[in-house]
Amino acid sequence: MTMATADREVVIKVRGLVNRLGGNLIHDDIDLDVYRGEVLGVVGGSGSGKSVLLRTIVGLNRPRAGTVEVFGEDPVPHRERPENSVQMRWGVLFQEGALFSSQTVAENIQVPLREYTNMSQALMNEIAAMKLSMVGLPADAARKFPSELSGGMKKRAGLARALAADPEIVFLDEPTAGLDPISASQFDALLRDLQKSLNLTVFMVTHDLDTLRATADRIAVLVNRKIKIGTIDEIRRDPDPWIQEYFSGTRGRAALDS
Amino acid sequence: MADARAWFRLERKGRLLRFVAGGVWVVSEAARLDRELSGLASGGSPEVEIDGSGIERLDSAGAWLLVRTKRALEQGGARVTSLSLPDRYAPLIASIEQEHVAQPVVIAKRHGFVPVLERVGRGTVGAGRQGYRMLGYLGRFMIEWFEALVQPRGNLRFAALLHQVEEVGINALPIVGLLQFLIGIVIAYQAANQLRRFNAEVLTIDGVAFGVLRELGVLITAIIVAGRSGSAFTAEIGTMRVNEEIDALETIGINTFDVLVLPRVLGLLIALPLLTFYSDVMAMIGGAVMCYFDLGITVPAFMRHLQHAISINTFLVGLIKAPVFAVVIGLVGCFEGLQVERNAASVGKLTTRSVVESVFLVIVLDAGFSILFSILNI
Numbered sequence: 001m002t003m004a005t006a007d008r009e010v011v012i013k014v015r016g017l018v019n020r021l022g023g024n025l026i027h028d029d030i031d032l033d034v035y036r037g038e039v040l041g042v043v044g045g046s047g048s049g050k051s052v053l054l055r056t057i058v059g060l061n062r063p064r065a066g067t068v069e070v071f072g073e074d075p076v077p078h079r080e081r082p083e084n085s086v087q088m089r090w091g092v093l094f095q096e097g098a099l100f101s102s103q104t105v106a107e108n109i110q111v112p113l114r115e116y117t118n119m120s121q122a123l124m125n126e127i128a129a130m131k132l133s134m135v136g137l138p139a140d141a142a143r144k145f146p147s148e149l150s151g152g153m154k155k156r157a158g159l160a161r162a163l164a165a166d167p168e169i170v171f172l173d174e175p176t177a178g179l180d181p182i183s184a185s186q187f188d189a190l191l192r193d194l195q196k197s198l199n200l201t202v203f204m205v206t207h208d209l210d211t212l213r214a215t216a217d218r219i220a221v222l223v224n225r226k227i228k229i230g231t232i233d234e235i236r237r238d239p240d241p242w243i244q245e246y247f248s249g250t251r252g253r254a255a256l257d258s
Numbered sequence: 259m260a261d262a263r264a265w266f267r268l269e270r271k272g273r274l275l276r277f278v279a280g281g282v283w284v285v286s287e288a289a290r291l292d293r294e295l296s297g298l299a300s301g302g303s304p305e306v307e308i309d310g311s312g313i314e315r316l317d318s319a320g321a322w323l324l325v326r327t328k329r330a331l332e333q334g335g336a337r338v339t340s341l342s343l344p345d346r347y348a349p350l351i352a353s354i355e356q357e358h359v360a361q362p363v364v365i366a367k368r369h370g371f372v373p374v375l376e377r378v379g380r381g382t383v384g385a386g387r388q389g390y391r392m393l394g395y396l397g398r399f400m401i402e403w404f405e406a407l408v409q410p411r412g413n414l415r416f417a418a419l420l421h422q423v424e425e426v427g428i429n430a431l432p433i434v435g436l437l438q439f440l441i442g443i444v445i446a447y448q449a450a451n452q453l454r455r456f457n458a459e460v461l462t463i464d465g466v467a468f469g470v471l472r473e474l475g476v477l478i479t480a481i482i483v484a485g486r487s488g489s490a491f492t493a494e495i496g497t498m499r500v501n502e503e504i505d506a507l508e509t510i511g512i513n514t515f516d517v518l519v520l521p522r523v524l525g526l527l528i529a530l531p532l533l534t535f536y537s538d539v540m541a542m543i544g545g546a547v548m549c550y551f552d553l554g555i556t557v558p559a560f561m562r563h564l565q566h567a568i569s570i571n572t573f574l575v576g577l578i579k580a581p582v583f584a585v586v587i588g589l590v591g592c593f594e595g596l597q598v599e600r601n602a603a604s605v606g607k608l609t610t611r612s613v614v615e616s617v618f619l620v621i622v623l624d625a626g627f628s629i630l631f632s633i634l635n636i
Contacts, residue, residue, distance in 0.1 A: 088286075101603040119289040127288075130322050130354065147601050166285045166317035197350040198318060 008035040011169060011201050012057060017066035019052055026052050028225040030066070036168070039195055039202040041212045044222030045242065050205040051095075053222065054171055057203070058092055070169070088116045090169040091162030095177065097154035099146035105132070105157045106142035112165040131160040136190060152183045163194065172204040176211050188214040209247075221246075264291055264313075264320065268298075275303035275336070277327065280312025283320025291323050298327060306331050308341040316347045321354050395593050399523075402515045415521050422525025426487045427533055434482055438470075438537040441478060442544020445469050450552050459553045463560055464567045466545035471568065471576045475538040477624055480583040483530060484616040488591035491522050492612035495595025496605040504596070518595075523588035530584035534577055575636055579627055583620050590616040 012034035019027040026049035034040050044050045055061040057068050059075040068075060070086045091112075099108050109128040113119055119127075132142055135156040146154060155175060162170055175191070176184040188211050195202055195215070206212060212219060212232065220229045223242045228235065236247045264287040269276040283291070308328060313320075328338050343351055449465035495518055498504050507514050542564075549555040555563075594612035598604050 101601065113285070117286060117289050120292055123288065123292045126326065127319055127322060130318065134318070134353075147599065147603070163318075166319055193353065197353050199346075 008037075010034070011036050011071055012203065013067075013069040013072075014057065015067050017053075017056065017068065018064040019049060019056060019061070020064050021049075021052065025225055027056075027063075027222075027227075030227045032220060032227060032229065034169075034201060034203060036201050037195075037199050038217040039191075039204065039215050040218050040220055041216030042203070042205045042220045042222065043207065043212065043246065048222040049225075050222055051173055054173055054203065054205050058090065058171055088112070088165055089167055090171060091165070091167040092171040093155065093158045093162045093173065093175060095173045096151075097146070097158030099149075099154060099157055099161070101146050104143055104145055105137075105149070105160075108146070108157065109161045109164045111161065116165055127164070128160075131163055132157075134163065134194065135160045136186065152179050155179065155187070159190075163198075166198065167200070169201045169203065172202065172206070174205055174207065176206065176208045181210075184208060184211065185214070187211075191215050263287065266291075266294075270303065273303060273305055275306045277306060277308045277331075278312065279308070279310045279324065280314070282315040283310075283313050283323065284315055284317045285319040288319040288323060291320070295323060295327055298330065304336060306336045306338045308338060310341065310343040310347075313343060313347070316343070316350065318350065318354065321347070321351050324351065325354050391597070392593060395596075396589065398515070399519065399589060402513075402520065406516075406520060415517060418517065418521035419525050419528075422521050423529050425490075426483065426526050427529030430483065430486055430529075430533060431536065433486070434479055434533055434537055435540045437478060437482065438475065438540040439544040441474055442466060442470060442541035442546075443548045445474070445541075446545040446548035447552065450548070460555070460563060462549060462553060463545070463555070463563045466542065466549075467564055467568045468572060470541040470545070471538055471572045473576065473624070473628075475541055476534045476576045476579045476583065477620070479534050479537045480530065480580070480587065480620045481617055483526070483533065483584075484587045484591075484620060485613055487526065488587045488616045489609050489613045491588065491591030492595040492598075492609045493605060495592055496598035496608055499596065499598040500600055500602060500605060502600075514596075519588075519592045522592055523585060526584040526588040527581055530587075531577060531580040534580040538573065538576065571636060575631060579624065582623060582627075586619045586623065587616045590619065 010033045012032070014030060014032040017027050017030040017032075018025075030053070032053075042050050042053065052061060056063050057070065057075065059068075071089060073086055075086050099105070100111065103111070106125065106128040109131050110124045113124050113127065128142060129139060132139060137153060137156050137160065141149065141153060141157065146157070149157060159170075159172075159175070162172075172191075176187050179187060191202065191204075191211075192215055194200060202215070204211075204216070216232065218229060219232050219235050220227050221235055221238075221240075221243055223240055228238060228240070228243070230238075235243060238244075264279070264281040264283045266277060266279040269278060281287075306328075308324065310316075310324060316324075324341070324343075328341060332338055341351070446462055446466050449462040449469075450459055453459050453461050453465070495504070498518075504514055504518070507517065546555075546557055546560045549560055550557065591612050594608045594615070598608050
């Protein structure tokens with residue numbers, strides 16, 4: 001990423017964010033910019049508020065203080081013109097896929113299309129098939145119900161749903177957690193391909209150092225209720241003990257120096 | 259951006275057909291493009307050139323429409339000589355062209371005759387399997403139960419048992435008491451209205467006593483407990499199943515029957531007869547209150563008449579059903595809980611099923627008891 005950050009379009013803008021959960025201060029005055037077309041990896045220890053940050057940006061959690069803007073807007077649905085909502089311009093992949101259990105995979109993928117466009121059923125079926133093959137699922141998965149899928153397949157199906165309406169931003173919550181290393185690295189490659197061909201902006205919460213190295217352009221570390229952002233090399237030079245432990249522990253070195 | 263449009267036009271140059279596309283080929287335009295593109299044909303031109311260099315924005319839905327159009331033209335016998343696009347979209351169109359040859363997904367119909375037939379078949383087979391499993395479960399319960407009685411090996415957990423008695427019995431007192439009191443009032447009111455025509459108002463007391471003590475006391479209590487506790491058993495055990503807690507118990511070597519099923523069924527077995535007695539008392543109080551206000555029968559007069567009207571058997575006939583209902587509710591609740599699969603949706607589904615099944619069985623058994631008692635002349 002050689003482009004100067006100054007002249008790149010900011011798609012997610014967080015300013016002065018404060019979050020409290022159950023009396024605990026989770027985020028203390030956090031600023032964050034995410035640029036169009038980049039993959040931002042968000043890391044941090046358990047309970048450091050990675051998922052809370054994601055949930056705050058997509059509007060599931062109201063912050064105590066501070067502002068969140070996505071495409072320069074407050075991320076709440078438009079009442080009069082829902083087709084202009086930011087919800088149509090992002091896709092979210094939750095940890096367990098969060099597929100609607102009463103619907104088949106194909107119907108799940110078509111939910112955003114049905115909600116925001118008036119496509120014919122035939123076209124939606126074609127698009128569902130296309131998204132399935134994009135995320136590497138076999139065509140016969142379309143008819144299955146979420147309860148019939150393995151964990152990895154659920155994640156892929158969830159990603160297909162997140163990508164259904166061709167969003168500009170994709171939020172991923174621990175996309176490779178619980179996947180075997182082969183599936184995880186396939187997921188990394190898939191994410192990279194999709195990101196390039198669709199010019200996606202990706203906001204990814206993850207623990208997986210391999211995924212970070214393979215996909216992330218920049219890394220945001222949540223540590224001590226603050227956030228530190230930089231490329232992976234910049235972050236590794238940070239003297240913070242948690243960051244040193246994270247990146248220079250045996251696992252970190254094995255993943256990053258290979 | 260939302261106002262930008264996608265467009266395409268056809269240019270014919272002799273043998274060559276040029277398909278020129280421009281604008282924003284994105285998902286929000288896809289529905290319109292889809293309609294306009296359907297029925298597009300090469301019109302006999304053997305060669306087609308697709309020129310998408312005027313496209314300002316392209317996403318995967320738009321790219322799919324382009325690829326689909328190209329394929330349709332090729333199927334119509336034309337040869338597509340070139341497909342040009344701005345360079346930045348080359349990877350997208352390439353990946354869609356290479357990989358996505360998939361047939362469109364067909365969504366299975368959920369209505370119509372054949373799906374109904376399928377569901378009926380599945381339902382029948384499912385019901386058969388369910389009955390078979392339940393029988394096996396009942397057998398296992400009998401064996402465990404027998405073992406627990408014959409050679410107690412400390413497998414009865416008293417703390418868990420007491421907890422269940424509290425949860426099922428004591429915590430149900432307010433709702434059961436209130437409802438039974440109201441039932442007493444309702445029956446007394448209806449009976450008094452009918453019997454007044456025959457100048458036999460005093461028989462209202464008999465009506466309330468027989469109705470409540472033989473049938474309604476135990477039946478209503480059992481139905482409330484099925485809704486309150488049977489469902490709770492299923493939900494609790496089912497949630498444990500989802501969290502793999504039951505698997506954890508088994509790998510530690512703890513008998514899940516001992517810790518999950520026995521305390522619940524035994525707790526219910528202790529609590530439901532007690533609750534039934536309490537229900538009977540509350541309903542009689544309701545009846546007495548109604549008799550006093552509606553018919554002017556004082557409480558002492560009510561009591562005196564009651565003593566003549568009924569024998570202890572009337573009360574026992576009702577009470578004897580309570581332990582049977584308790585076992586049915588407890589077993590169904592625990593059984594359905596253990597049937598839960600490892601997903602949250604199945605907890606809800608089976609909880610509903612557990613309540614429906616136990617209420618159904620309670621009423622069927624109650625009818626069975628009525629027949630039995632009438633044969634025995636009790």
